Amino acid sequence: xxxxIRHIIILVWAVSLCSCEQERLDPILTTAExxxxxxxxxxxxxDAADPAGSNVYGRIVFWKNTLNQTLVQVxxxxxxxxLLHPALIINGAAGSGAATMLALxxxxxxxxxxxxxxxxxxxxxxFYDSIAAMDSHINIxxxxxxxxxxxxxxxxxxxxxVESD
Numbered sequence: 001x002x003x004x005i006r007h008i009i010i011l012v013w014a015v016s017l018c019s020c021e022q023e024r025l026d027p028i029l030t031t032a033e034x035x036x037x038x039x040x041x042x043x044x045x046x047d048a049a050d051p052a053g054s055n056v057y058g059r060i061v062f063w064k065n066t067l068n069q070t071l072v073q074v075x076x077x078x079x080x081x082x083l084l085h086p087a088l089i090i091n092g093a094a095g096s097g098a099a100t101m102l103a104l105x106x107x108x109x110x111x112x113x114x115x116x117x118x119x120x121x122x123x124x125x126x127f128y129d130s131i132a133a134m135d136s137h138i139n140i141x142x143x144x145x146x147x148x149x150x151x152x153x154x155x156x157x158x159x160x161x162v163e164s165d
Contacts, residue, residue, distance in 0.1 A: 038071065040064040042131055042164040046076065046138060046153035054078060056085070056151040058112065059162070060138055063119070064128040071119035072104055076112040076140065076151065083109035085150065086141040093158045094137040101136055106144065131156055 043061040048054065058076035065071055074087055084106035092098035102122070108115040122128075134156030142148040153159070 038063045038065060040128075040165060042128075042161045044138075044153050044155050044159055045162050046074075046140060046151045048078075049149045049152050054080070054142070054150045056140060058151070060153065060155070062128060062131055068125040068128070070122040070124070070128040070131075072114075072122065073119055074104065074107055074114055074138075074140075076107055079107060079109040079112045080142070081109050083143045084115055085109060086144060087114075087138060088141070089136050089138050089155065091136055093135070094139075094152045094154050096137075101134075104138075107140060133157060 041061050041063045043059055046056075046058045046060055048057045055078045056076055057078065058074065061073045061075075063071040063073065076085070079085055085108075087104040087107050088100050089102040089104065090096075090098055091101050104120045105114040105116050107113065114120060135158065136155045137158060138153050138155060139149050140151040142150050
């Protein structure tokens with residue numbers, strides 16, 4: 001008798017699973033409120049510090065989003081696979097030993113891009129508009145344990161942007 005009841009329960013459960021019609025939802029492809037495309041940007045080159053050596057070079061792009069935050073994107077070529085390359089924005093022109101203004105995320109040697117996210121977010125709403133007047137540069141270091149500069153690029157008043165919109 002117990003076996004018979006157990007089989008009936010399993011049969012009712014199986015029929016109820018099969019009889020439920022599941023609705024397929026189409027993906028929503030519109031942006032969230034306040035979202036949209038990133039269209040305002042300023043880009044600078046990052047040149048190899050030793051072109052005969054590692055020859056790491058690329059670009060840093062500052063994007064302004066709809067919340068007036070600044071998103072920083074770093075893209076490098078010839079990075080060393082398996083290493084994390086620290087990226088720091090330093091006060092003063094390239095080659096000067098000034099203080100660190102901003103430590104960005106590390107750049108992955110495997111991808112040449114920021115390791116933890118595509119963008120480093122600066123929440124200071126005035127930052128993007130101050131870039132052109134900044135006296136600064138970016139340094140890319142060999143690794144988290146070796147502070148050899150493998151690439152560097154002037155920013156703000158020390159260089160003209162290679163592209164902007």
